[in-house]
Amino acid sequence: MTASFEAANNVIRVRDTNGAVVFDTGTPMPHIAQVITPTLSHSFLASATSRVVRSLGRTSAFASGCRELQYICNQEYVCRSVYVCRQEYQCTRDPWTQQTTCRYVTVCGNEQQCGYENVCGNEWVDVEGYETFESARVAAREHSQTYTLGTLAQGTNPDFLLVLLTASRTRAGSQQDYGSFISAIPAGETICANGSTVLETAFQPNGDPWLSRILSVFLEGDTVRAEFNHSNRQYTSAKAHSATACLTYPSGFAPLDDTRSDWTVSFEVYAGKFTI
């Protein structure tokens, strides 16, 4: 079969040697009206953070390391050496006269005396401590920011965009439960990114996302725009941190999540239009 060119019935049609239609005025063909290649940087700012108390408890006196000076009285069995004098009735017999003389004499000496006594005084005593379990919390936040990537020639009125982009996450937000937010955007590589691109996601323990960040490239008239969109619901970290204290329940010690991420993105946007 030969290639053909037809102009019939107000239709111009070109076929290749296989008979396949290469061109037909009845079928619009897309062409690229303009290519724009901007670069921009964006920061997904950190959502507000706080700490929440998960539970309160007491630590045993044995393990707490806490001591307290207390005035304590104890019954103690005490033995002392006491100098004691007694009146003893003593009789003596004179060997010469054979007379016996009796009288009271005072006999003194040391003797051991024992007994229970109330012994009081100030003592350091092991006491229970105070224990707090605390977790970090990220407050819910919705935020979007739109940038103008370029303005096409007036009246171009494109029909579609084909987008390639090269992105680098220069700072990665993270959660202490599962580390850096997962992102399938390879640093410095050119990726296909038509419509919207999922930049980052963070997941709850049940597997549903609690934080999502996307980048969308879209048209508004003849203007090409990029929108960075952030959404997170309130998230309380599954990881609890504990701290103990001797005088009161401790607070404000759990490390906080830093959700901020910074991105630099270079775009290659093909603005396309269909012929009639």
Place this chain on the structure above:
Amino acid sequence: MSRTLHADGSTGKVFIYNGDAAPSVYASPSAAQLGDLHFHSDLSYLGNTQVLEATVTHPERVRSSSSSKWGGTTYRTRQGTQSFVLGTNTLGAIRPAVAFYGSAQMPAGTVVHKIGQSVRAVSLIVTASQIRLFENWLTFDDSLPAISRTYRIYLFQTLFTGFGNTSIAIEPGAFTAGFGKLSTSYRYLRRADTAPDAFVTAARTADVQGGGIKVVLPDGTSPVQSVTYTGGFAGTPGTGVQI
């Protein structure tokens, strides 16, 4: 209304337009005149699409855990990346593309496997020599077993500059016009309202709200909507094209 094919012998330009205005009107068309054109050799067309379909076996990603008699099991987060070569870029240059995961067009960063918090997400990389897939995976208390996923890629050639010096030539085996920009050796992307191979769009294809995400593709389907999504994104219909 009539259609006019004009081939300019001095400039070599060839254009086909709607109506019977003097050819000089469309010799160097303005943006507003593009709506009158069927073809113009000044324009840059898309075609000779490379179609690549590849199945990737994503390897097992084993969780990290340790157990003790007294403290139960402790899990640690593991995260990593891997790049897979899907095929050779036969165009030899970085060009725009449309990617599919299964039967759905795939936004960059698409999650293709998830068990609990353990997840893997992918993007399509285009280099001048290869078409690759980038995976970022994370495991916590679930391992991700090896899994196969099929991807299809349409890589579009962009005919920005013509070649040769032929304004128009009709031969038995070939037709060329406008310095080769209209040629039977080229396969052009064309609009297809029924059974398109892919869709192109100028609109957002996803939205986030309440921490969740919803994806609505240009064909109107919604392959992803997380339970946590609270918005009402409906998407914007795109235009179907035939490869």
